[in-house]
Amino acid sequence: MTRRTTLLHALSDFLLALFEVLAWWAVLAVLWLVLISVVDALELVLGAAVALVGAVAARAARRAVGAR
Template sequence: MAYLAHRKSLRTLAELLAWWVALTALWLVLVSAVDALEAAVGAGCALAGAVAATAARGAAGTR
């Protein structure tokens, strides 16, 4: 049973990472001039979006 919980945690972490990478890439494409501060803000906002997307998918359940 612990194996399944560990596997679910890894799957959730992988999903969170995928969302974060995708949203960070989108931010960097849409911003006109990339400097360190904008990259940091974009990464932070992307993390918030990734957490929200992962939570929404978890709340909706899988079919």
């Protein structure tokens, strides 16, 4: 492998990981918004932050199971 193909593989892996985390984040954020009764600014920010934590944890868990 050349240096260029190594960089391209690293970039594609990064973009796939980023897309996966963003997809999980979107699903979890929408689920949060559906399950709360009143949406105000604080709950919107808190929901987005918690959804990001959940998205990173979901990716880590999926990678851990896939490595077996």
